[in-house]
Amino acid sequence: MKVGILGGGQLGRMLLQTAANYTVETFVLENDDQCPSAHLCHHFTKGDITDFDTVYQFGQGLDAITIEIESVNVDALEKLQAEGVKIYPHPSAIRTIKNKIVQKQFYKDKGIPSSEFIVTSSKEELLNHLHFLPAVHKIGEGGYDGKGVQVLNNEYDLDKAFQAASVLEKKVNIKKEIALIVAMNDKGDTALFPASEMMVNPALNLLDYQISPALIAEKTLWIVEAIAIKLVKALNSPGLFAVEMFIDQDDEVWVNETAPRVHNSGHHTIEANYCSQYDMLWRIILQYPLGNTAPILPAAIVNIIGEEGHSGKAIYQGLEEVLKTDNAFVHLYGKLQTKPGRKMGHVTIMHKDYQDLTHKANKIKHILKVITD
Numbered sequence: 001m002k003v004g005i006l007g008g009g010q011l012g013r014m015l016l017q018t019a020a021n022y023t024v025e026t027f028v029l030e031n032d033d034q035c036p037s038a039h040l041c042h043h044f045t046k047g048d049i050t051d052f053d054t055v056y057q058f059g060q061g062l063d064a065i066t067i068e069i070e071s072v073n074v075d076a077l078e079k080l081q082a083e084g085v086k087i088y089p090h091p092s093a094i095r096t097i098k099n100k101i102v103q104k105q106f107y108k109d110k111g112i113p114s115s116e117f118i119v120t121s122s123k124e125e126l127l128n129h130l131h132f133l134p135a136v137h138k139i140g141e142g143g144y145d146g147k148g149v150q151v152l153n154n155e156y157d158l159d160k161a162f163q164a165a166s167v168l169e170k171k172v173n174i175k176k177e178i179a180l181i182v183a184m185n186d187k188g189d190t191a192l193f194p195a196s197e198m199m200v201n202p203a204l205n206l207l208d209y210q211i212s213p214a215l216i217a218e219k220t221l222w223i224v225e226a227i228a229i230k231l232v233k234a235l236n237s238p239g240l241f242a243v244e245m246f247i248d249q250d251d252e253v254w255v256n257e258t259a260p261r262v263h264n265s266g267h268h269t270i271e272a273n274y275c276s277q278y279d280m281l282w283r284i285i286l287q288y289p290l291g292n293t294a295p296i297l298p299a300a301i302v303n304i305i306g307e308e309g310h311s312g313k314a315i316y317q318g319l320e321e322v323l324k325t326d327n328a329f330v331h332l333y334g335k336l337q338t339k340p341g342r343k344m345g346h347v348t349i350m351h352k353d354y355q356d357l358t359h360k361a362n363k364i365k366h367i368l369k370v371i372t373d
Contacts, residue, residue: 002027003285004059006049007068008035010333010343011262014270015068016040018278022286029058036333037068052076059085064285066239067261070098071142088285089239089260096235097260101140101167107255110234112227114255115246116170123161130155132168140165172254176247178214179265180224182232183240183280183290190232191290192225193277196265196301198244209302209361211354212268213295216247223253231258240281242266264303268348271329272299297327297350300361304345304368306338312372314338316345322368325360327351338370 001024005012008030016037019026028041029049038044047054049069055076059065064086065077077091096106107114118129120137129135133155139148139162150160151171177200181193194213216224228243235241235258242263244256266277275283275291283291306314314336322328332345347368349360 001063004062004065008037011068012037090237093235093237118168134171172246180228193293268299300349300357302347306342310372311339317369318367
């Protein structure tokens with residue numbers, strides 16, 4: 001099969017690393033010919049994944065296309081799908097998810113529990129909704145990796161709001177933040193990865209580290225899994241979906257966002273689960289049976305993020321010490337240039353003892369720094 005990937009970042013890189021296990025010819029479309037995926041695919045095309053003609057021409061002659069980021073030209077994908085190219089996930093699912101306003105309305109329409117929201121088009125409108133605060137303001141389109149999200153606790157935070165079509169979501173009193181990855185094939189069969197608990201960096205709105213399987217009550221886990229399955233079934237599309245959720249102080253479960261692709265919260269599955277999220281997506285695309293999602297051992301992920309005050313050629317301080325750690329697996333994404341908050345890699349740690357996992361995750365987080373000269 002000839003399979004295209006829209007986007008050439010680290011998710012595409014890890015997807016291509018797994019593709020080497022199968023008989024598949026890979027094509028990548030990305031604006032940067034030095035991107036993490038460029039040298040791992042069979043065919044690289046430099047181009048804009050948001051441009052109709054570029055995406056359409058790229059997709060002609062391919063058997064299937066998948067994405068590693070939502071900001072793609074959905075119109076082009078719809079035309080390609082109509083002409084017989086398999087798209088994972090379907091363009092309809094990408095269109096629903098890529099705009100956070102549409103995504104929130106979808107949850108409401110389908111009876112998926114999600115926090116109350118108001119749609120806004122300007123900062124000035126927020127003055128009419130001060131009663132709704134504290135809330136989270138999310139830009140409708142274009143937000144990614146913590147960008148496009150602002151917490152508005154009171155009227156003094158309104159200057160941080162977005163002067164664009166956005167959604168204002170009622171803030172949830174969070175006990176735990178979790179993610180659950182759901183795989184669905186063309187037949188509608190599903191497989192669930194164990195839920196992961198995420199520890200988010202409040203300053204960057206980025207995943208700092210996480211632990212999987214999440215330590216949550218069995219009754220709550222049943223609710224989490226039921227909601228995730230209902231959501232993916234409602235999208236009516238094969239593919240891989242990461243459902244991010246909140247568990248509040250009353251153990252109520254709320255959907256935060258969904259990603260229609262492989263996801264940061266599933267990086268650990270490369271080493272820690274019998275079937276990784278990347279292998280699972282290839283199984284779906286290549287029409288193979290769904291894999292075994294069971295964990296081999298509990299695992300933690302630590303994101304390697306560019307340090308504040310450092311922009312330029314990346315230097316990995318503390319890397320040798322981390323590589324001496326038992327059951328620690330380092331993944332560097334091949335990005336030559338670092339900048340504050342940029343995802344440069346991750347480390348997966350595996351251990352049967354959760355206390356040891358947390359200790360090692362915190363230790364690695366403080367040892368491994370991405371700096372410049």
